[in-house]
Amino acid sequence: xxSPFTHEYFMKKALLEAEKAFEKNxxxxxxxxxxxxxxxxxxxxxxxxxxxxxxxxxxxxxxAAADYLGGKYLKKCTLxxxxxxxxxxxxxxxxxxIDQIIFGAFDPQRGFRHFKTTLHPQTKFxxxxxxxxxxxxxxxxxxxKRNLN
Amino acid sequence: xxSPFTHEYFMKKALLEAEKAFEKNxxxxxxxxxxxxxxxxxxxxxxxxxxxxxxxxxxxxxxAAADYLGGKYLKKCTLxxxxxxxxxxxxxxxxxxIDQIIFGAFDPQRGFRHFKTTLHPQTKFxxxxxxxxxxxxxxxxxxxKRNLN
Numbered sequence: 439x440x441s442p443f444t445h446e447y448f449m450k451k452a453l454l455e456a457e458k459a460f461e462k463n464x465x466x467x468x469x470x471x472x473x474x475x476x477x478x479x480x481x482x483x484x485x486x487x488x489x490x491x492x493x494x495x496x497x498x499x500x501x502a503a504a505d506y507l508g509g510k511y512l513k514k515c516t517l518x519x520x521x522x523x524x525x526x527x528x529x530x531x532x533x534x535x536i537d538q539i540i541f542g543a544f545d546p547q548r549g550f551r552h553f554k555t556t557l558h559p560q561t562k563f564x565x566x567x568x569x570x571x572x573x574x575x576x577x578x579x580x581x582x583k584r585n586l587n
Numbered sequence: 588x589x590s591p592f593t594h595e596y597f598m599k600k601a602l603l604e605a606e607k608a609f610e611k612n613x614x615x616x617x618x619x620x621x622x623x624x625x626x627x628x629x630x631x632x633x634x635x636x637x638x639x640x641x642x643x644x645x646x647x648x649x650x651a652a653a654d655y656l657g658g659k660y661l662k663k664c665t666l667x668x669x670x671x672x673x674x675x676x677x678x679x680x681x682x683x684x685i686d687q688i689i690f691g692a693f694d695p696q697r698g699f700r701h702f703k704t705t706l707h708p709q710t711k712f713x714x715x716x717x718x719x720x721x722x723x724x725x726x727x728x729x730x731x732k733r734n735l736n
Contacts, residue, residue, distance in 0.1 A: 489653055489658070490649075491649065497641055500640065501641055504638055504639055508638070510635075511640075524682075525675075526675055526681070526682065528678070529702075532674060532675070533640035534640050554703060
């Protein structure tokens with residue numbers, strides 16, 4: 439039997455976090471961190487609520503996962519995040535030495551690939567998992583909440 | 588009369604923060620954020636204490652300054668930091684839209700210039716302020732505390 443714990447499975451969990459952000463009028467980006475098949479951190483963007491540009495979903499997830507593991511490094515972990523990480527978050531991932539970054543929607547303007555941020559040599563990444571759903575919630579946010587239609 | 592509020596003046600305040608980190612067995616890097624001639628945030632590296640690779644001096648200073656100002660953006664502010672910021676911290680500064688980054692020692696291996704991190708178009712930077720003092724405390728840390736002599 440195929441394992442239910444696919445990239446899509448965990449991205450759906452990250453999307454649930456994005457929904458929580460949406461409800462708080464935050465740009466809806468969510469993240470989970472997984473070790474083995476266990477989710478050890480869940481977070482969503484809180485930049486407006488905390489009045490803090492550093493409060494991206496990924497940053498909070500890194501902090502929470504390290505807290506859970508009792509060590510700073512996330513060498514065996516995978517980050518699932520609904521949008522391609524920015525320079526700051528990719529730069530933070532460098533310090534965590536995380537094993538893998540899996541993101542949903544691509545961010546051609548602000549994503550780390552555009553800015554050519556250097557990941558840790560041990561870190562692999564894949565984009566485009568559930569990209570439709572991950573983009574749709576962000577587009578819906580800007581249309582419904584910020585009237586950018 | 589010349590203003591006492593020179594780059595060196597504020598870098599000395601950042602060095603006081605680095606000293607606090609040193610006493611806590613943290614890699615001794617300190618930062619202050621200034622608006623006009625007023626220091627609105629002081630912070631030092633707390634990655635070991637908080638078990639969190641995101642707890643760089645600059646990240647905490649950005650959070651504290653935004654909290655002080657009641658707004659996410661630091662458009663009229665200057666960050667003074669004893670070591671050249673890394674990709675993560677430079678990436679965070681992008682989101683703050685900070686006016687100026689002044690750093691002490693250069694970090695040719697891990698600094699944002701090496702990694703070509705993109706600063707916000709409004710952000711200017713200058714390095715090499717009190718570079719001797721800023722390097723010395725870090726070198727002393729690795730010799731005394733981590734026996735790398």
